[in-house]
Amino acid sequence: MSTETTQATAITGGEWLIKESDPANTFIPEDFSEEERMIMDMCHQFLQTEVLPVADRIEKLEPGLMPALLEKAGEQGLLATAFPEQYGGLGKDFITATIVNEGLGAGHSFSVAIAAHTGIGSLPILYFGTDAQKEKYIPKLASGEWKGAYGLTEPDSGSDALGAKTTARLSDDGKHYILNGQKCWITNGGFADVYTVFAKVDGDKFTAFIVERGMEGFTQGPEEHKMGIKGSSTVQLYFQDCKVPAENVLGEIGRGHVIAFNILNIGRLKLDAAALGGAKAALANTVQYAHTREQFKQPIFNFGAIKHKLAEMTIRIWVAESGLYRAAKWIADKEHSLIEAGEPFNKALLGAAEEYAIECAILKVFGSETLDFVVDEGVQVHGGNGFSDEYSISKAYRDSRINRIYEGTNEINRLLTLDMTLKRAMKGKLNLMGPALAVSKELMSIPDFGDSDDAPFAKERKYIVNFKKAILMTAGAAVQKFMMGLDKEQELLMHIADMAIETYHAESALLRAMKLVGQSGEAANSLTLDIMRTYLYDAADRINKSGKDALNSFAEGDELRMMHIGLKRFTKVEPFNTKAARRRIADAIEHK
Numbered sequence: 278m279s280t281e282t283t284q285a286t287a288i289t290g291g292e293w294l295i296k297e298s299d300p301a302n303t304f305i306p307e308d309f310s311e312e313e314r315m316i317m318d319m320c321h322q323f324l325q326t327e328v329l330p331v332a333d334r335i336e337k338l339e340p341g342l343m344p345a346l347l348e349k350a351g352e353q354g355l356l357a358t359a360f361p362e363q364y365g366g367l368g369k370d371f372i373t374a375t376i377v378n379e380g381l382g383a384g385h386s387f388s389v390a391i392a393a394h395t396g397i398g399s400l401p402i403l404y405f406g407t408d409a410q411k412e413k414y415i416p417k418l419a420s421g422e423w424k425g426a427y428g429l430t431e432p433d434s435g436s437d438a439l440g441a442k443t444t445a446r447l448s449d450d451g452k453h454y455i456l457n458g459q460k461c462w463i464t465n466g467g468f469a470d471v472y473t474v475f476a477k478v479d480g481d482k483f484t485a486f487i488v489e490r491g492m493e494g495f496t497q498g499p500e501e502h503k504m505g506i507k508g509s510s511t512v513q514l515y516f517q518d519c520k521v522p523a524e525n526v527l528g529e530i531g532r533g534h535v536i537a538f539n540i541l542n543i544g545r546l547k548l549d550a551a552a553l554g555g556a557k558a559a560l561a562n563t564v565q566y567a568h569t570r571e572q573f574k575q576p577i578f579n580f581g582a583i584k585h586k587l588a589e590m591t592i593r594i595w596v597a598e599s600g601l602y603r604a605a606k607w608i609a610d611k612e613h614s615l616i617e618a619g620e621p622f623n624k625a626l627l628g629a630a631e632e633y634a635i636e637c638a639i640l641k642v643f644g645s646e647t648l649d650f651v652v653d654e655g656v657q658v659h660g661g662n663g664f665s666d667e668y669s670i671s672k673a674y675r676d677s678r679i680n681r682i683y684e685g686t687n688e689i690n691r692l693l694t695l696d697m698t699l700k701r702a703m704k705g706k707l708n709l710m711g712p713a714l715a716v717s718k719e720l721m722s723i724p725d726f727g728d729s730d731d732a733p734f735a736k737e738r739k740y741i742v743n744f745k746k747a748i749l750m751t752a753g754a755a756v757q758k759f760m761m762g763l764d765k766e767q768e769l770l771m772h773i774a775d776m777a778i779e780t781y782h783a784e785s786a787l788l789r790a791m792k793l794v795g796q797s798g799e800a801a802n803s804l805t806l807d808i809m810r811t812y813l814y815d816a817a818d819r820i821n822k823s824g825k826d827a828l829n830s831f832a833e834g835d836e837l838r839m840m841h842i843g844l845k846r847f848t849k850v851e852p853f854n855t856k857a858a859r860r861r862i863a864d865a866i867e868h869k
Contacts, residue, residue: 304606320380351421382554386508398425549644
């Protein structure tokens with residue numbers, strides 16, 4: 278695809294809310310190339326042969342084991358898939374990097390270690406380092422010879438990262454920065470060689486530094502005992518007059534927030550990918566168990582209540598996958614167009630991730646909550662055995678919980694979803710005002726009860742258009758009511774964010790189904806249609822509930838009644854037999 282075509286058809290960040298997307302231009306997992314499928318298989322094989330057989334040893338934090346596994350991954354190129362070849366990487370695109378994150382996502386604590394190393398442990402230097410810094414560190418991080426970690430969180434600053442208290446001052450001779458303070462919850466902290474650490478120069482200039490193991494004044498605490506991801510090294514870092522060479526300042530002094538927040542955009546999408554990989558493995562284990570566990574002289578898989586659970590797990594995974602790769606391709610295309618426009622590789626990917634920061638936040642919430650749902654239901658299907666450490670689903674359940682906390686809590690990401698959308702509108706990058714006013718006028722008009730459109734998927738496409746109208750109506754009224762004080766209404770913002778998260782994923786599911794039906798017909802995609810239609814039917818109720826809760830929190834009287842009528846109209850869907858659809862979905866899993 279040429280750059281012109283890409284730019285002409287691309288949806289910009291947040292624009293899906295006010296534009297109808299074309300299934301032909303939507304990337305779906307079925308579009309993976311042969312090479313991409315082979316890379317996914319290679320990741321699965323690595324977990325099966327190298328990681329899962331030693332899972333119990335990993336859980337016990339056996340000294341040297343996790344670093345050795347990272348080195349083995351490095352030998353296969355899994356640590357530097359998208360790094361430039363000049364630094365020892367494979368030079369692959371963003372889609373391939375996302376596939377690797379998904380493919381390694383079922384490795385429990387190993388998945389956390391490798392994600393931290395390849396993401397926050399390496400990318401700050403790769404994207405913000407000087408040529409000398411990149412030459413020194415990236416080849417060794419790419420090979421796994423050195424392991425990376427990232428020090429941002431402190432005991433008194435988590436979501437409020439800029440409230441960090443660690444300080445840095447230039448030494449009298451100008452050769453070193455002297456760091457004092459501590460960091461906590463540092464993944465890979467116990468064995469890493471290279472750390473990106475944030476501190477405030479002269480007490481106020483938030484700045485990143487590259488700190489190496491063994492630097493004077495740098496020590497670590499013992500391993501933390503955690504609820505889950507027990508095999509992931511997690512320690513505190515202590516800096517007591519730690520001497521960091523002046524040339525190890527990363528980026529510009531006082532611009533550390535640029536590094537921290539840009540790296541988080543990419544990390545959120547990658548976390549979604551890893552969560553998806555974990556969810557698929559948990560589903561596969563649960564389906565296998567349901568076939569082998571017998572009660573009342575038959576496999577529990579045969580019971581409708583179990584079929585319902587397995588089908589819903591399948592639906593949410595399929596929808597999460599649809600949303601993930603749709604956005605990953607947007608980022609890949611934007612990165613490609615920026616490179617063709619002359620931007621260096623680091624600014625190209627950062628610019629692309631920033632463009633789709635809204636979607637990255639949406640994906641992080643949906644992916645982590647999908648994994649939580651899947652492992653929770655997985656434990657339930659396993660019954661009492663699910664509570665036993667002998668079954669991997671108990672480990673998956675414990676490991677899952679952290680995903681809703683790191684890379685920005687899901688509450689923070691919900692708030693960011695709306696905040697970033699409104700800021701794009703205020704900067705003129707997203708025309709929300711026109712569509713919002715059109716919805717307001719529509720509320721005053723006589724509703725169109727007829728639907729003469731007999732085009733394929735006309736009904737489902739109208740559902741999505743109406744879901745978007747529900748968001749625009751609710752958000753528009755909230756902005757009018759609270760103006761600049763809207764950021765204080767967090768409960769309201771989270772309700773609207775939930776409407777957006779549901780709608781983005783419902784549309785992604787519909788686009789994937791439309792594309793597949795267009796390629797091979799309805800008969801070959803009956804399972805796809807069941808998944809998509811069940812999700813849309815249920816999403817309508819969830820959007821309606823979030824909308825009502827939002828409207829009830831600030832509107833009243835005739836205005837509230839009118840908007841309730843509008844919300845009901847915008848979330849109305851035709852009756853659909855989800856029980857029969859879920860049974861067909863479950864039976865299809867059985868025959869895979």
